[in-house]
Amino acid sequence: xxxxxxxxxxxxxxxxxxxxxxxxxxxxxxxxxxxxxxxxxxxxxxxxxxxxxxxxxxxxxxxxxxxxxxxxxxxxxxxxxxxxxxxxxxxxxxxxxxxxxxxxxxxxxxxxxxxxxxxxxxxxxxxxxxxx
Amino acid sequence: xxxxxxxxxxxxxxxxxxxxxxxxxxxxxxxxxxxxxxxxxxxxxxxxxxxxxxxxxxxxxxxxxxxxxxxxxxxxxxxxxxxxxxxxxxxxxxxxxxxxxxxxxxxxxxxxxxxxxxxxxxxxxxxxxxxxxxxxxxxxxxxxxxxxxxxxxxxxxxxxxxxxxxxxxxxxxxxxxxxxxxxxxxxxxxxxxxxxxxxxxxxxxxxxxxxxxxxxxxxxxxxxxxxxxxxxxxxxxxxxxxxxxxxxxxxxxxxxxxxxxxxxxxxxxxxxxxxxxxxxxxxxxxxxxxxxxxxxxxxxxxxxxxxxxxxxxxxxxxxxxxxxxxxxxxxxxxxxxxxxxxxxxxxxxxxxxxxxxxxxxxxxxxxxxxxxxxxxxxxxxxxxxxxxxxx
Numbered sequence: 001x002x003x004x005x006x007x008x009x010x011x012x013x014x015x016x017x018x019x020x021x022x023x024x025x026x027x028x029x030x031x032x033x034x035x036x037x038x039x040x041x042x043x044x045x046x047x048x049x050x051x052x053x054x055x056x057x058x059x060x061x062x063x064x065x066x067x068x069x070x071x072x073x074x075x076x077x078x079x080x081x082x083x084x085x086x087x088x089x090x091x092x093x094x095x096x097x098x099x100x101x102x103x104x105x106x107x108x109x110x111x112x113x114x115x116x117x118x119x120x121x122x123x124x125x126x127x128x129x130x131x132x
Numbered sequence: 133x134x135x136x137x138x139x140x141x142x143x144x145x146x147x148x149x150x151x152x153x154x155x156x157x158x159x160x161x162x163x164x165x166x167x168x169x170x171x172x173x174x175x176x177x178x179x180x181x182x183x184x185x186x187x188x189x190x191x192x193x194x195x196x197x198x199x200x201x202x203x204x205x206x207x208x209x210x211x212x213x214x215x216x217x218x219x220x221x222x223x224x225x226x227x228x229x230x231x232x233x234x235x236x237x238x239x240x241x242x243x244x245x246x247x248x249x250x251x252x253x254x255x256x257x258x259x260x261x262x263x264x265x266x267x268x269x270x271x272x273x274x275x276x277x278x279x280x281x282x283x284x285x286x287x288x289x290x291x292x293x294x295x296x297x298x299x300x301x302x303x304x305x306x307x308x309x310x311x312x313x314x315x316x317x318x319x320x321x322x323x324x325x326x327x328x329x330x331x332x333x334x335x336x337x338x339x340x341x342x343x344x345x346x347x348x349x350x351x352x353x354x355x356x357x358x359x360x361x362x363x364x365x366x367x368x369x370x371x372x373x374x375x376x377x378x379x380x381x382x383x384x385x386x387x388x389x390x391x392x393x394x395x396x397x398x399x400x401x402x403x404x405x406x407x408x409x410x411x412x413x414x415x416x417x418x419x420x421x422x423x424x425x426x427x428x429x430x431x432x433x434x435x436x437x438x439x440x441x442x443x444x445x446x447x448x449x450x451x452x453x454x455x456x457x458x459x460x461x462x463x464x465x466x467x468x469x470x471x472x473x474x475x476x477x478x479x480x481x482x483x484x485x486x487x488x489x490x491x492x493x494x495x496x497x498x499x500x501x502x503x504x505x506x507x508x509x510x511x512x513x514x515x516x517x518x519x520x521x522x523x
Binding site for chain 2: 056
């Protein structure tokens with residue numbers, strides 16, 4: 001009797017979905033990192049830790065009904081800005097880190113507004129992606 | 133370390149809630165993340181969670197599991213999957229899950245997840261209460277769901293689902309014109325968000341409201357469109373329910389054969405989905421059609437089964453209505469003693485649940501006539517009409 005050495009050719013719907021979540025998160029990660037480090041002035045290590053949390057959240061968020069994984073990217077940015085803001089407020093509030101005008105200015109803004117600005121970068125990315 | 137401490141103290145939602153006085157809350161345990169849980173672990177823990185008796189923060193289950201987003205997602209999905217099949221079980225477990233989550237702090241969750249899971253558990257409890265005919269409880273659970281979903285990052289899909297259940301409540305209280313006025317907005321939300329199943333449910337509710345308003349042709353057209361344009365991502369039992377009601381409309385028009393054909397087509401769809409409630413309703417419709425066809429013996433069999441099915445489902449008010457309907461057919465068939473039994477079994481629930489305050493006189497007349505062992509068919513008819521209007 002011959003035993004086929006072929007593996008299952010078609011991946012499950014769940015693994016396709018998980019891959020898409022991972023892909024979209026990876027595509028957005030550069031922007032997230034810029035938001036965390038350049039704008040919200042987190043250290044590299046802090047940003048990396050927050051990015052891990054964001055991925056865990058985003059993966060579950062994508063299972064909620066209502067939008068495709070790709071359409072959920074703006075919400076990922078909102079969550080990123082919200083969490084970065086609350087974190088920096090906490091750090092500055094405890095006196096561990098001093099604030100400057102640039103940091104104060106971004107902490108005064110609503111995270112959704114900051115995320116909105118970043119979303120424009122995503123649109124530009126999408127445009128370039130479709131163009132390519 | 134600073135980040136871990138922060139994770140433990142922060143309350144991260146999209147609302148503009150200010151941070152608490154952080155200087156006082158530095159010593160919180162670090163939060164355990166769920167990134168390392170395998171699918172099997174998640175399933176196992178979801179089962180353990182649902183099987184546990186207490187769901188409280190002091191229980192052994194809580195000490196073992198802690199709060200885990202993946203497990204909670206699996207728990208909510210399981211409850212959602214069996215909602216239509218077993219609303220009584222969901223009606224017990226979802227409120228307990230809600231109370232369990234209420235006792236937890238935001239710091240145990242990622243970002244907006246406490247609000248999301250509270251909203252989900254409340255929505256499940258609302259869905260179960262509605263199916264069990266508990267209108268006031270449903271409204272309270274919907275308010276709770278609404279209050280929690282509003283603080284999530286993307287509330288529109290969940291709030292639309294809350295709005296949908298509110299409309300089904302209006303349907304149940306016979307405010308059909310209002311349903312038809314408000315439904316298009318909810319339908320459009322689902323359409324825009326690509327929520328095909330919820331959109332199909334709205335289209336079904338629209339057809340049902342038209343049916344109740346006597347706009348038979350419009351209702352038939354919409355039910356046919358729904359039943360015969362099937363989509364893969366829509367719960368197939370919804371098509372079964374569309375066919376059941378299409379059969380009922382055909383039966384009203386005297387097209388008995390095509391009515392029975394629609395019922396026949398609906399049955400496997402409902403059976404495959406374990407839609408016991410809809411199957412029980414199907415028996416009521418079949419009973420009605422057989423009664424119109426003059427096949428009283430078969431009609432009585434269908435009604436008898438339907439009553440028993442509703443009893444098994446724990447739908448007390450619906451059972452009371454069906455017993456009265458069954459009694460009417462029993463009287464028609466000359467089975468007076470059996471009719472008395474059904475009436476006597478129904479009246480306590482009708483009184484207790486105040487099902488027809490406006491039909492009080494008819495209920496009193498009927499009770500007296502049964503006491504004299506001579507059921508008043510007019511009072512029975514009148515009471516059935518009142519009940520039908522409120523069911």
